[in-house]
Amino acid sequence: xxxxxxxxxxxxxxxxxxxxxxxxxxxxxxxxxxxxxxxxxxxxxxxxxxxxxxxxxxxxxxxxxxxxxxxxxxxxxxxxxxxxxxxxxxxxxxxxxxxxxxxxx
Amino acid sequence: xxxxxxxxxxxxxxxxxxxxxxxxxxxxxxxxxxxxxxxxxxxxxxxxxxxxxxxxxxxxxxxxxxxxxxxxxxxxxxxxxxxxxxxxxxxxxxxxxxxxxxxxxxxxxxxxxxxxxxxxxxxxxxxxxxxxxxxxxxxxxxxxxxxxxxxxxxxxxxxxxxxxx
Numbered sequence: 001x002x003x004x005x006x007x008x009x010x011x012x013x014x015x016x017x018x019x020x021x022x023x024x025x026x027x028x029x030x031x032x033x034x035x036x037x038x039x040x041x042x043x044x045x046x047x048x049x050x051x052x053x054x055x056x057x058x059x060x061x062x063x064x065x066x067x068x069x070x071x072x073x074x075x076x077x078x079x080x081x082x083x084x085x086x087x088x089x090x091x092x093x094x095x096x097x098x099x100x101x102x103x104x105x
Numbered sequence: 106x107x108x109x110x111x112x113x114x115x116x117x118x119x120x121x122x123x124x125x126x127x128x129x130x131x132x133x134x135x136x137x138x139x140x141x142x143x144x145x146x147x148x149x150x151x152x153x154x155x156x157x158x159x160x161x162x163x164x165x166x167x168x169x170x171x172x173x174x175x176x177x178x179x180x181x182x183x184x185x186x187x188x189x190x191x192x193x194x195x196x197x198x199x200x201x202x203x204x205x206x207x208x209x210x211x212x213x214x215x216x217x218x219x220x221x222x223x224x225x226x227x228x229x230x231x232x233x234x235x236x237x238x239x240x241x242x243x244x245x246x247x248x249x250x251x252x253x254x255x256x257x258x259x260x261x262x263x264x265x266x267x268x269x270x
Contacts, residue, residue: 006222007111010213012148015115017209019122019141021202026126028198034131034182038138038173042122045145045165048157056152056223061230061238064157068235071164072250076257078169082176083264089180 012053019046033088033095037081044074107225111151114144131182135173142166153229 023046026039048067055063088100121140128134142165149158239247 004109005107006224007107007151008217008222009220010217011111011115012152012223013213014210015118015148017206017213018119021206021209022119022122022126024205025198025202028194028202029126032131032182034173034177034180035125035128035134038125038131038134041138041165041169042125042141045142048161049145049148052149052152052154052157053223055154055230056228057220059228061234064154064230064235065238065243067154067157068160068239069246069250071160072254075164075169076254078172079257079261080264082172083261085176086180086265095180095182 009053009057013050016046016050016053019043019049031096031098033085033097033100036097037078037085041074041078044070107151107223111148114147114151118144118148129184131177132174135170135177138173139166139170142170151225152223153226156230156232156235 020043023039023043026042027036030036030039048070051063051067051070053063055061055067085095089095092100094100118141121137121144125134125137125141128137142161146158146161146166149155149161
């Protein structure tokens with residue numbers, strides 16, 4: 001049993017893995033395009049957690065810089081992605097990813 | 106004390122993430138995602154990343170989630186149709202994900218002795234250290250990111266222009 005004021009590093013990484021797996025599950029199982037997009041955000045957050053954990057372990061600030069960049073890219077991605085969702089809804093009147101399959105045929 | 110805080114907020118994050126996946130309404134999923142981001146911000150604080158915790162709350166839980174909620178309300182997103190998946194994907198999905206998670210957890214546990222523990226206060230980085238690193242070593246990526254954000258703004262405007270009439 002670990003001491004009460006020290007958390008094992010592996011717990012943070014396992015939590016990050018659990019969150020990432022849940023994000024993948026949401027990405028695979030959900031049909032609503034907005035929920036799928038939110039699952040991607042969940043995966044990004046999980047990776048951010050392990051970046052910050054490794055930054056703490058290595059006593060270097062670089063991991064947090066990477067997290068910062070991931071956040072900026074996620075913000076850009078959210079803006080463009082939601083604009084694409086708006087356009088898809090305008091053209092097709094649906095939010096189900098099963099019905100948006102032009103690239104399949 | 107650290108351990109208790111970690112357990113509380115890790116549990117909260119996992120519960121909210123499960124809720125994100127199983128919620129029927131998109132707005133419920135969005136609120137669960139806010140819960141995940143809030144508890145992750147506390148975990149960042151425990152790891153000594155003060156600046157990242159603040160940015161997590163301001164940018165993620167603030168700006169990005171407002172954008173999501175706004176689009177959900179704009180499009181009046183309701184419950185989705187039940188999935189019409191083929192039987193192999195139905196049958197294999199959850200076991201494969203469990204195998205993936207088990208594999209990662211096993212590797213983490215094997216690496217665990219060499220990784221040590223996290224104690225609050227042993228490594229703190231505020232905005233000062235982040236800024237110093239950002240504007241010395243990572244100056245070029247930082248500038249490139251600003252161009253990326255500019256392009257994203259232009260792209261979003263072009264895509265969503267003459268929208269709902």
